[in-house]
Amino acid sequence: MAKTIDEINQKIKKGNVVVFTAEEIINVVKEKGLKKAAEEVDVVTTGTFGPMCSSSVYLNIGHSNPRIKLGGGKAYLNDVPAYTGLAAVDLLIGATAMPDDDPRNRTHPGEFNYGGGHVIEELVAGKDILLEATAYGTDCYPRKKLETWINIRDLNEAVLFNIRNAYQNYNVAVNLSNKTIYTYMGILRPELGNATYSSAGQLSPLLNDPYYKTIGIGTRIFLGGGVGYVAWQGTQHNPTALRTDNGVPKRGAGTLTVIGDLKQMSPQWLVGTSFLGYGTTLTVGIGVPIPILSEEILSYTTVTDEQIYAAIVDYSDAYPHMKSSIVGEVNYAQLKTGKITIQGKKVPTSSFSSYSKAVEIAGTLKQWIKSNKFELTQPVASIPGVESGITFKPLSERPIQVNNKA
Amino acid sequence: MISKKIVLHFPRRLVDRPLVYHLIKDYNLEFNILKAQVTPAEEGLMVLELKGKQEDYDKGIKYLAEAGVIIEALSQNVSRNEQRCTHCGACITICPTSAFELDFVTRKTRFLDKKCIVCGICIKGCPPRAMELHF
Numbered sequence: 001m002a003k004t005i006d007e008i009n010q011k012i013k014k015g016n017v018v019v020f021t022a023e024e025i026i027n028v029v030k031e032k033g034l035k036k037a038a039e040e041v042d043v044v045t046t047g048t049f050g051p052m053c054s055s056s057v058y059l060n061i062g063h064s065n066p067r068i069k070l071g072g073g074k075a076y077l078n079d080v081p082a083y084t085g086l087a088a089v090d091l092l093i094g095a096t097a098m099p100d101d102d103p104r105n106r107t108h109p110g111e112f113n114y115g116g117g118h119v120i121e122e123l124v125a126g127k128d129i130l131l132e133a134t135a136y137g138t139d140c141y142p143r144k145k146l147e148t149w150i151n152i153r154d155l156n157e158a159v160l161f162n163i164r165n166a167y168q169n170y171n172v173a174v175n176l177s178n179k180t181i182y183t184y185m186g187i188l189r190p191e192l193g194n195a196t197y198s199s200a201g202q203l204s205p206l207l208n209d210p211y212y213k214t215i216g217i218g219t220r221i222f223l224g225g226g227v228g229y230v231a232w233q234g235t236q237h238n239p240t241a242l243r244t245d246n247g248v249p250k251r252g253a254g255t256l257t258v259i260g261d262l263k264q265m266s267p268q269w270l271v272g273t274s275f276l277g278y279g280t281t282l283t284v285g286i287g288v289p290i291p292i293l294s295e296e297i298l299s300y301t302t303v304t305d306e307q308i309y310a311a312i313v314d315y316s317d318a319y320p321h322m323k324s325s326i327v328g329e330v331n332y333a334q335l336k337t338g339k340i341t342i343q344g345k346k347v348p349t350s351s352f353s354s355y356s357k358a359v360e361i362a363g364t365l366k367q368w369i370k371s372n373k374f375e376l377t378q379p380v381a382s383i384p385g386v387e388s389g390i391t392f393k394p395l396s397e398r399p400i401q402v403n404n405k406a
Numbered sequence: 407m408i409s410k411k412i413v414l415h416f417p418r419r420l421v422d423r424p425l426v427y428h429l430i431k432d433y434n435l436e437f438n439i440l441k442a443q444v445t446p447a448e449e450g451l452m453v454l455e456l457k458g459k460q461e462d463y464d465k466g467i468k469y470l471a472e473a474g475v476i477i478e479a480l481s482q483n484v485s486r487n488e489q490r491c492t493h494c495g496a497c498i499t500i501c502p503t504s505a506f507e508l509d510f511v512t513r514k515t516r517f518l519d520k521k522c523i524v525c526g527i528c529i530k531g532c533p534p535r536a537m538e539l540h541f
Contacts (some may be wrong), residue, residue: 049492051533111530187500187531194499271492273533283492283534338498338508350499352533354492355513 005291008042009375019043019369021362022208022290022301029302034295043369043376044301046208047222047287047361048200050353051273053184054164054235055282056094057120057262060156061131063089068143073135077119077150084133088141092161093119095282109182109277117282118272120160123152124224125267158262160224160270164234166286168206168254169241169310172197172330172349174342177316182277186352188315195312195340195347200358201305201332205288206254208301210247211386212239214290216379221258222287222365225269227374228260230288233383238392247300250309250329252392254383258286269361285357287365291376305332312342322394409457411440411480412467416450420474426454433466434458453480482524483540486517490536500531 011017018041020028025044029037061070069088076082079099083092097116104110123129128149137144152158173185173196181188185196201207209215219230234255241253269285292298312327313319330340335349368374384390416425421444430437441453456463470477493514497506505521506528508514528537 050494109530113535186496186533187527189499196496196499271490271534274530274535275533276530283494336513348499350497351495354494356493359513 003042003291003293005293005376005378008291011042012369012372012375015370015372017042017369019045019366021359021366022046022203022303023359023362025298025301026202026304029298034299034302038292038295038298041292041298043366044208044290044292044298045287045362045365045369046200046203046205046290046301047285047358047363047365048166048204048353049269049285049357049361050198050200050283051184051275051281052162052165052167052284053096053281054094055117055120055160055162055284056092057123057158057160058086058090058092059150059158061089061091061150062154062156064143064146064148066143067141068133068146069135069138069141070133070146073133075131075133077129077131078114078122079130079132080114080116080119095120096279098280105277111276112274112278112280115272115274115280117280120262120282121267121270121272123158124262124265124270126152152263160228160258160260160262160265161231162234162259162284163257164236164255165258165284166205166234166256166288167199167252168204168210169249169308170197170199170252171313171319172310172335173315173319174312174327174347175316176314176327179316181316182275183315183319184275184278184281185315186350187276192342192345192347195335195342195349196352197310197332197335197349198352199308199310199332200353200355201308201336202303203355203358203362205286206256207248207303207308209288209290209297210243210249210253210300210303212254212383213297213300214293214379215256215288216382218377218380219288220374220377221260221289222285222361222368222374223258223260223265224262224285225266226260226264228258228286229377230256230379230383231259232257236392237384237390239384239386239388240391244307244309246307248303248308251311256286256383285361287361289365289369289374289376305336308332310335407457408460408463409455410463411453411455413478413480414450414452414454414470415476415478416452417474417476418448421448421450423473425470425473425475426452429456429466429470433462433469435462435466483519484522484524484526484528485519485538485540487536487538490534491515491532492534492536494533496533497528497531497537500527502527
């Protein structure tokens, strides 16, 4: 007897909905068997808390007197450049943006202590943010300069808009060279000195719905401490990535674009983040509920860390030079023991995704659902699956030449 | 030439006296003020980096001690801001003395102060910048 999302929402309203986190469900199904568990369980909640670079906030600050057209001008939030290619008082700030005078890697490795991700954290925390802007002045928007403090409570809109979040699996990074390297996967010590990874594994949203049968456009989610929605697939969405026989991707596969009202989110779940020698980003907390509409859907949520494999990639040479060779494969249970064996060597492991925070997110979403504070939504459209044939392509570079006929 | 960081405690009666000025003028020492504050009890605290010849440095220290300033060698320590730590675990494999360890049950990271040698790698290596250096 297949369940529907409407039926599940009725049970939420009545207060008798049965919810487990993606970690708890593993033992629930082991004890009860798939059939019985599928009849009893209504929702499985997932969670993840890791650095997600393609994150941003767009704002509407309201009009000054006289009016100013930020669009086409320059604007800085706490010295970090914001994007002004939109309407008069609409701005966008991205997590990896940096102050103009940040030395970056001039003295390598740069510290990158402050950037867009930190502005976003301060904004959601309710702190005053300095806006400095210049504009070219028009008859209808005559003002050319604006310097003011802004605060999230006064803004017309402050919307979190992340065009690539919740990566479905990712690489394990190592360094085969003889010098320490500084990457978005952290400080990598020479000659397999350490291995880093960044995934919530068995708690990760898309790894619990590997073929995107329930998660789609319009799915309501936990986002940054508040409520958000899946808006689209994310950039680099790669449904055709290599998978195991039971459908679990072994490489970075699907991604999500998510959106939500920043005013109801919390700085605990949107943390400005710095990567030495690399740049700044935003660590985002996301939790996605999976409605248990069939035994098949339930079976996907029982995935364990042991069943999720990732590729070990050399970030000193293979990664920057687009070489497809990998050093090996390893599963998340092995990674979480703290040591893996690569080429006969015992290599210590470190994560960038906080598993304990992912547990907290999945648990929080479970409580929201059980206490009738969160109803599930029916997606309005799917995100592309394997059958779409979509694949993550490299750039096909076409150099500019004089007399070049394209 | 030597370079040393020292912590100076000025009792109340000395807070008004230009001791650091004399240290520089009379003993030929280069200085860099790392920290300076007057506590609510009106005592002075200063962390100074002094550079100069060993013999000038020794004379300068003697001058301060005779004036009644309490002098300590600088100790720095690393502490964790529990509010900022997200327990991601990035610190675990960059620390040369394994001063961070994972709790395998809660998957949270513990900072073992006793093993820390204040090398400072975690200060810049911690993504949410939860590690802090204190004088």
